[in-house]
Amino acid sequence: MKQNGDNIVTIDGPSGVGKSTVARRVAEGLGFSCLETGAMYRAVALKAIEAEVDCDSALLSELLLETTVDFSPEGKVLLDGRDVSVLVRTERVSSFSSRLAELAEVRKFLVKVQRRIGEGGNIVAEGRDMGTNVFPRAKYKFYLDAAVTERARRRFFQNGPEHGSVLDVENELSRRDRRDTLRSENPLRPAPDAVIIDTTRMNIEEVVSTIMLRVKDISLLGN
Numbered sequence: 359m360k361q362n363g364d365n366i367v368t369i370d371g372p373s374g375v376g377k378s379t380v381a382r383r384v385a386e387g388l389g390f391s392c393l394e395t396g397a398m399y400r401a402v403a404l405k406a407i408e409a410e411v412d413c414d415s416a417l418l419s420e421l422l423l424e425t426t427v428d429f430s431p432e433g434k435v436l437l438d439g440r441d442v443s444v445l446v447r448t449e450r451v452s453s454f455s456s457r458l459a460e461l462a463e464v465r466k467f468l469v470k471v472q473r474r475i476g477e478g479g480n481i482v483a484e485g486r487d488m489g490t491n492v493f494p495r496a497k498y499k500f501y502l503d504a505a506v507t508e509r510a511r512r513r514f515f516q517n518g519p520e521h522g523s524v525l526d527v528e529n530e531l532s533r534r535d536r537r538d539t540l541r542s543e544n545p546l547r548p549a550p551d552a553v554i555i556d557t558t559r560m561n562i563e564e565v566v567s568t569i570m571l572r573v574k575d576i577s578l579l580g581n
């Protein structure tokens with residue numbers, strides 16, 4: 359079993375850039391599993407919302423002690439063994455997870471789980487700090503970017519007008535960008551050895567094939 363990062367692909371980038379879709383497709387192409395770490399922050403946020411524990415509460419540490427976050431073999435996110443993959447997609451959970459992700463103790467808790475899941479390799483790990491912090495030795499690191507106006511446009515067409523205007527979506531994405539890039543704990547930024555892909559004028563297929571071209575030798579590595 360390799361643990362040197364040769365068989366780990368990391369994909370980082372801001373909200374709404376299409377990381378999850380791209381990561382899933384790349385993982386499928388390589389026969390790897392996909393580690394969607396945003397879903398893990400969302401799962402912890404759901405737990406805190408359900409328990410009515412806020413970010414500044416002293417009860418948060420206790421809550422984390424009683425929390426497990428994992429994935430089913432089909433890639434569903436499991437909170438204490440319960441499939442919450444649909445429940446974590448609400449706007450309320452999104453916004454709360456963005457605040458929780460600023461907290462060192464939440465990050466420490468989840469990074470430990472992420473490294474345990476990734477220790478056997480053969481994964482495509484997607485998030486904000488995969489290449490910089492969680493898997494710094496990954497051989498293939500990518501950072502997807504796109505203008506906030508384009509990310510807002512894509513999300514608006516994906517979610518529909520009932521979730522607000524394009525401008526509302528853009529404002530919300532900008533707010534998340536600020537939280538992600540300005541936090542002191544593992545802020546969003548490209549790893550020095552990451553390949554940066556500006557996807558503003560690219561479609562999903564083009565992004566996936568750009569990544570696949572770069573990792574094509576991975577299948578020759580053997581495991």
Ligand code: DC
Nearest residue numbers: 395396397399455456459485486487
């Ligand atoms: O990618 P997403 O929107 O599902 O992520 C939800 C929140 O979790 C988002 O506000 C950023 C945060 N996050 C993070 O801080 N670090 C990660 N590795 C993944 C997500």
